[in-house]
Amino acid sequence: MLKASLTEIMYVLCGMVCFYTSYMTLKDKENNSKISTALFWLILGFIFTFSKIGLIWGNEKIGVNPTIIGYLILVLCALSALKVVKPGKYQQSTQEFKDKMANKIGNAIFIPAVALALITFLVAQLFKESLGSLVALGIGTLLATILAIVITKGKPKEMVEDGRRLFQMVGPVNILPQLLAALGSVFASAGVGKVIADGISGIIPQGNILAGVVAYCVGMALFTMIMGNGFAAFAVITAGVGVPFVIAQGGNPVVVSALGLTAGFCGTLLTPMAANFNIVPTAILEIKDRKYGVIKYQAPVAILMLIIHILLMYFWAF
Numbered sequence: 001m002l003k004a005s006l007t008e009i010m011y012v013l014c015g016m017v018c019f020y021t022s023y024m025t026l027k028d029k030e031n032n033s034k035i036s037t038a039l040f041w042l043i044l045g046f047i048f049t050f051s052k053i054g055l056i057w058g059n060e061k062i063g064v065n066p067t068i069i070g071y072l073i074l075v076l077c078a079l080s081a082l083k084v085v086k087p088g089k090y091q092q093s094t095q096e097f098k099d100k101m102a103n104k105i106g107n108a109i110f111i112p113a114v115a116l117a118l119i120t121f122l123v124a125q126l127f128k129e130s131l132g133s134l135v136a137l138g139i140g141t142l143l144a145t146i147l148a149i150v151i152t153k154g155k156p157k158e159m160v161e162d163g164r165r166l167f168q169m170v171g172p173v174n175i176l177p178q179l180l181a182a183l184g185s186v187f188a189s190a191g192v193g194k195v196i197a198d199g200i201s202g203i204i205p206q207g208n209i210l211a212g213v214v215a216y217c218v219g220m221a222l223f224t225m226i227m228g229n230g231f232a233a234f235a236v237i238t239a240g241v242g243v244p245f246v247i248a249q250g251g252n253p254v255v256v257s258a259l260g261l262t263a264g265f266c267g268t269l270l271t272p273m274a275a276n277f278n279i280v281p282t283a284i285l286e287i288k289d290r291k292y293g294v295i296k297y298q299a300p301v302a303i304l305m306l307i308i309h310i311l312l313m314y315f316w317a318f
Contacts, residue, residue, distance in 0.1 A: 184232020228273025
């Protein structure tokens, strides 16, 4: 019960960020699309906050009907498709200010980022049964945020405002990971894996282990590029390709599964659909090529890593 309650509290906190973004958008006189933009963040905040709010006190029956949530998501998609969700204008920091703070803080700015990873890992390992990885990530984020304020001597209001700025710069793409994860579950339930297996069975020679490994690793990478999420692709491609063409031929399930998932992550580096990895950084770093800037740098490494995955699976799993 504690795990479910804390997880729901994390979702509620996400909803609070959306509500604050909606409120500040309405106050933005320079945003010509402030009504539609505020509506987008208001709906998203409502979904995060109230979908299963009863879990906070252990009553899973209290919440919003899933059908209503589905219609609200369609509204979000429509607002995004119509391109009426806009970030508005923000006061940019001068280069002089950036240089001054960079010299003042130095490499200490990386401490909160490292602390986030370490705290999340430790909490997840020590309390894996009672809390889970999502709650561990939430705890790590809160503690790392406090640490960042202490190191930079910034004000909480500045943190909230700059967080909102980045949140709105990324825009509707923020919801893409959740939508793609849900789509992966739909594909798995619809039997897409079986369809893929039937199609590949006529291409891969019977008993050819290398061909099966290549099909599995490349399939994971390609489907991850489509889904934007390696976990969503894993269930579909492993069921359709990994099990019948690799594991059934004698491959060690542990090695095959581990390398199969990370092979999918090679595809993550190559797709704009993986918004949290490849679109969000462009907004944070203010890269000119907002769609493919990060991907262009990652592509050679991703392709090399995919080849290495194929070789490792072929030699280690059999």
